[in-house]
Amino acid sequence: MKGFNFYRLFFVLIFSIFSAKGFAQETNIMIRAKAKDAKFIGSSIGGARILVKDAVTGAILDEGMTIGSTGDTEKIMKNDWKRSQTLSDDKTAGFLAKIDIDVPLFVTVEALAPFNKKQASVLSSTQLWVIPGKDITGDGVVLEIPGFVVDILSPQTHERIKASEKIELKANVVMMCGCPVTEDGIWDASQYEVKAIVTDAEGNSTELELKPTEKPSTFGTETSLEKGLYEVLVYAYDAATGNTGVDKTNIIIN
Template identity: 70%
Template sequence: MISKKHLATIVFLFSLLFVNAQTTNIMVRAKAKDAKFIGTSIGGAKIMVLDAYSGEILDEGITSGSTGDTERIMKKDWGRGVDLSDDKTAGYMATLDIDEPKFITVKAYAPVNKKQAEVVSSTQLWVIPGKDITGDGVVLEIPGFVVDILSPQTHERIKASDKIWLEANIVMMCGCPVTKDGLWDANQYEVKAVITSSEGNSREVVLDQKDKPSTFSGETNLDKGLYEIMIYAYDPVTGNSGLDKTNIIVN
């Protein structure tokens, strides 16, 4: 049994290990679910590193770099201990100056430039002074799709006698394209426009990806009135989903 005197000595010696603040680096990455890393091409992910107990922000920044090696990430079997990233893959290197082990919360807001699609993913872990976390580092998964309605435009006035063109751009959360029979296969996804009148009546229109990658379209007619248009994408295999909304006037 350790005496109180010996225990005090052990605690004192342990505290000497962390008497001075040490720079500790933590690589943080945001990875789209069923896709690649979120980087410069789509504006990056906002990364925040906080003290888990006090909420103090210890470091923050935006991921930058490429979406990563498609072959490595999407086509090869992942082995234990094998990094999915390389030196060009998007990430943010957080730097902490800590003098004792710290329990932290790491958050990713992504994609930061697409507010209608942005989600928050987070985790918690202990960080030891001077013990860097590099390689893939801390990887936060970002589920969903980025959906941007291209047509009709917000508050557009359309004649009741005209066809209403429905069009949306849909990409993975990393910006990776969606195409028929492609790596991210449009045939696998359900994409619909849900059109709701001011009286609460709704109808659905199926949208299809045709000539242009990631662009889904369809058309319909509407009677005079005020309408909300929601276009959503859903993957029944992974559960990824995303949507965008707009409003129009038919007169």
């Protein structure tokens, strides 16, 4: 009788556990971040930080980084797309989220990218229903990341420069996937507006155009300044797509 009670209790407990979990199923969601007017954001620029959350509670269900290549340039940038056409392949950057659910769940998916470029990182998000056991694969959930990555190369932060010297203004500008900007290239440097706004301590500003140099993705010009403290802001703008990007630094002229 004691043995019977033991097994009866054991099966009641097992039944209760499975009932509580509702037979949760692991469900896969492929998540990718794609630069606007460019390619996928992957390992070459540090990837995109992905968060999958319960849309109601905010609980994090899975998180990670997109890993892989930026994808096939010919397919993504040159060919005409057709409905249901897959732009990615097995090497294209993505993060495969795995969540255990027993009922359909409304989730929020966030991508912060490019994650390693803090002055350029953009948060993109979307929401969708996930059904237990119904994987979302292929291109999966694709989040668009607009903008440019702009890095001021010269002058350096807090650099001290003599008022008698010419000041070189130089910036690196790439797509959010890290793809290069070159004259007559897929991403044509001559089509982008790149300018520096130099502002003194009194708030007076001067705007200077930075032109493409021989080095890919590099724009530059020269100027001179009087003694004082200055903020240098460089921006890139594409009128065709609305992509923008900014970087700032501060210098001392003595």
